[in-house]
Amino acid sequence: MAEQHPVDRAPLHPRPAADCRYDLVSLGEVMLRLDPGEGRVRTARSFRAWEGGGEYNVARGLRRCFRLRTAVVTAFADNEVGRLLEDLVLQGGVDTAYARWLPYDGIGRTVRNGLNFTERGFGVRGAIGTSDRANSAASQLRPEDVDWDHLFGTLGVRWLHTGGIYAALSPTTPDTIEAAMTAARRHGTIISYDLNYRPSLWKAVGGQSRAQEVNRRLAGYVDVMIGNEEDFTASLGFAVPDTDESLTDLEVANFQRMITEVTGAYPNFKVVATTLRTVRSATVNDWGAVAWSAPTGFVSATHRPGLEILDRVGGGDSFASGLVYGLLELGDLAVAVEYGAAHGALAMTTPGDTSTASLEEVAALAGGGGARVQR
Numbered sequence: 001m002a003e004q005h006p007v008d009r010a011p012l013h014p015r016p017a018a019d020c021r022y023d024l025v026s027l028g029e030v031m032l033r034l035d036p037g038e039g040r041v042r043t044a045r046s047f048r049a050w051e052g053g054g055e056y057n058v059a060r061g062l063r064r065c066f067r068l069r070t071a072v073v074t075a076f077a078d079n080e081v082g083r084l085l086e087d088l089v090l091q092g093g094v095d096t097a098y099a100r101w102l103p104y105d106g107i108g109r110t111v112r113n114g115l116n117f118t119e120r121g122f123g124v125r126g127a128i129g130t131s132d133r134a135n136s137a138a139s140q141l142r143p144e145d146v147d148w149d150h151l152f153g154t155l156g157v158r159w160l161h162t163g164g165i166y167a168a169l170s171p172t173t174p175d176t177i178e179a180a181m182t183a184a185r186r187h188g189t190i191i192s193y194d195l196n197y198r199p200s201l202w203k204a205v206g207g208q209s210r211a212q213e214v215n216r217r218l219a220g221y222v223d224v225m226i227g228n229e230e231d232f233t234a235s236l237g238f239a240v241p242d243t244d245e246s247l248t249d250l251e252v253a254n255f256q257r258m259i260t261e262v263t264g265a266y267p268n269f270k271v272v273a274t275t276l277r278t279v280r281s282a283t284v285n286d287w288g289a290v291a292w293s294a295p296t297g298f299v300s301a302t303h304r305p306g307l308e309i310l311d312r313v314g315g316g317d318s319f320a321s322g323l324v325y326g327l328l329e330l331g332d333l334a335v336a337v338e339y340g341a342a343h344g345a346l347a348m349t350t351p352g353d354t355s356t357a358s359l360e361e362v363a364a365l366a367g368g369g370g371a372r373v374q375r
Contacts, residue, residue, distance in 0.1 A: 011295050012223065012270055014328050015188050020156030022095070023068035024324065027180050028055025028166040029138035030074050030085055031114035031131070033313075033353055041117045041130060051088035052116065052353025054165040054196045057314050060354045061321030063093040065343065065362060068325070071095035073146060073180070075137035079104040081113045082137070092354065100145055102137045111137050120311045120351070121282030127312055131200065139169035141176050148183030159328060160184040161320070163194035163226075164235055167214050168201035174214045181221035190328075193218065194320055195227035195235040208234050224271040224327070225262070226320050229255070232274065238262050252276075252290060252300060259292045270294070271327065273337060275319050275344065276303075283309050287345055289319060291337040299334040301341035302368075309348045318347035318355045322362060335366070342366040 017023065030053045036044035059070040072094050076082035078101045089096055102111045114133030121127035133139070151157060160180060167174050184191050195215060202211045215235040219225065232238045238258050259272045273291035280286065288303040309315075322343030326336025342365040347355040 011293070011331070012190055012327055014158045014190055015156065017158065020158050021069070022071050022155065022157045023328065024059055024062050024070045024159040024161055025073060025098070025151065025157045026055040026059035026070070027073045027160065027162040027177060029053050029114055029133070029136060029169060030056045030072065030076075030089060031116045031133060031136075032081060032085055032088075033116045033118055035351060036117075036119055037351070038122070039119070041119050041128070047117075048351070049084070049088075050352040050354070051085055051092070052314065054194060054317055055162050056089070056094070057317035057354050058161045058194075058321045058324065059094050060089075060092040061318050061343065061347075062325060065355050065357050066321065066325040066329075066359055068328070069095075071098055073098040073141075073151075075100040075102055075141050075145075077102055077104045077108070077111045077113045077137045079113070085113060098146065098151065100137070100141065102140065108135070111135060111140065113137060118313055120313075123281050123283055126279075126282050129313070133169070136169070138166070139173060142172050143176050143179035145176075146180070148180055149187070152183045152187040152189050156187075157184065157189045159190045159192065159324060161192045161194070161324065164196045164211070164215055164231070165194075165198060165201065167218060168198065168205070168211065174218060177218055178221070181218065185221060190223050191221055192224035192226060192320070192324060193222045194316070195225070195231035196316070197227075197231045197234040199234075211235050212237050219266050220268060222266070222269060224273070224324075225266070225269050226273050226316075226323070228275045228277065228316065229258075232258060232262065236262065236265075238265075255290050256292075256298050259290070259298070263292065263294075271333065273319075273323055273340070275316055275341075277315075280306070282312070285309055285312070285348075287315075287341065289337050289341040289344075291323070291333055293333050296333040299337050301337045302366075304341070304345055307345055307348070311351045312348050314353040314355070315344040315348045317353070318357075319344035321355070338366040339363075 323340035
């Protein structure tokens, strides 16, 4: 476990927007998602292309839906696929000034751009993702490749977001994350981290034990920790008892006990937030969220049993971006968790990893609005 930093349970105090170039910067990999639509990867004859990545999706959601200034620290192989990814990121309004370009050797022996083949699932057929990302450019970023003090100090960043997907990609990515977090903390930037445990990323490099080693080390730098029940168990080792029913008082109480244990072990956490999801089918989930801070205590978002889903990928990332917006701009944890849950719910009604919702739609749903036609 990383050495704990001085404990400050006071509310978050973001740097003034006028003093910073960016409201949020994400650190992570951006992959090309190839989506067969209603079909299956194994029989597809055409794919729709999207960009996506657990950390990047938060920056894009904050830019496109919540109208904040964001950038991504990442790397691309300098070929046509990399340039396509850059174009997609720019369409999302996210600054690519801190994207590093690595020379391409012609066939990807040493560096490449990550691909993600994802089918959405339907009914009893669950969603399936197949990644092809070994030796990707972003996984080869090293701490010295970025002038972190220039980014967080000279330019100024109010919030840094990264997570467990990027931490799993190579032996060097945890070091890169730690360098970014250290500089961010030095310059007063709030740090959030989404545990985002993916068994497929860890199984060949030590499994859960390695995931816990890495995530426990990085957790000591984090102000706002985000994850679902599996994430907290697999990545940090905090068990949540199983319940048969979704989003019951018992389940919420179990999460509250888990969060109490987590914040006891990591006193640097100022906010802990977790999504609650029970999968009824690939297209019907029960959806909600719980969050905690010392000044506020526990708050719960509106529970949405039987939420109908078109594409579940990116729901958690959209929750994170809504939560960050609420904390950064509105300063109210109860409102922030409602915005996060509403944004995540809306993101799962459209294809692709990223949200196409507007701020007005999120605010309306968070405030109790429904799906009546708007004319």
